[in-house]
Amino acid sequence: MRAVLFLTVVLGLVTFAGAQDQQTEIKHTTAAPTSPASGKQMFMAYCASCHGKDAKGDGPAASALKLAPADLTALASKNGGKYPAAKVTSVLSGQANLAAHGNKEMPVWGPIFFRISQGHESEVQMRIANLNHYIESLQAK
Numbered sequence: 113m114r115a116v117l118f119l120t121v122v123l124g125l126v127t128f129a130g131a132q133d134q135q136t137e138i139k140h141t142t143a144a145p146t147s148p149a150s151g152k153q154m155f156m157a158y159c160a161s162c163h164g165k166d167a168k169g170d171g172p173a174a175s176a177l178k179l180a181p182a183d184l185t186a187l188a189s190k191n192g193g194k195y196p197a198a199k200v201t202s203v204l205s206g207q208a209n210l211a212a213h214g215n216k217e218m219p220v221w222g223p224i225f226f227r228i229s230q231g232h233e234s235e236v237q238m239r240i241a242n243l244n245h246y247i248e249s250l251q252a253k
């Protein structure tokens with residue numbers, strides 16, 4: 113059961129436009145395969161739905177979340193100008209205790225990457241490293 117939950121990722125959205133109210137509903141779909149070499153491709157496939165294509169925290173799923181997705185372009189400035197690679201790594205691998213990464217609605221990426229990488233730990237590390245490089249390249253100056 114746990115394994116099944118880990119395989120589902122928030123990527124699809126359904127919007128119901130009623131007469132008065134509009135509601136965005138999060139649909140869980142299977143994580144699409146991506147190249148471990150492309151941080152950008154992985155970001156667009158796995159992170160942009162919440163954090164936004166520009167990583168500023170305004171993805172299409174954001175309005176359906178109780179907690180606003182972080183502005184990932186501000187990670188360095190919030191950390192005294194230094195990009196916190198180790199922190200991002202711990203968020204992705206599930207070691208960091210963040211409310212929105214790791215409960216049953218929100219993904220912890222480590223096990224998903226493990227699965228996508230068919231259990232090759234070195235590929236999981238490469239995915240996390242390349243996501244880190246990509247997010248670091250987006251830091252606001």
Ligand code: HEC
Nearest residue numbers: 122158159162179180181182200203210211212218221243
């Ligand atoms: C389902 C929505 C969702 C998805 C998908 C998602 N995130 Fe998040 N993320 C959030 C939310 C919400 C927060 C704020 C969490 C908190 O403060 O507890 C967050 C916080 C973070 C943080 C911590 C930021 C900080 O200021 O401490 C990092 C790093 C992060 N996300 C990276 C990623 C990456 C990389 C991906 C893609 C592999 C991703 N997230 C996918 C919702 C999401």
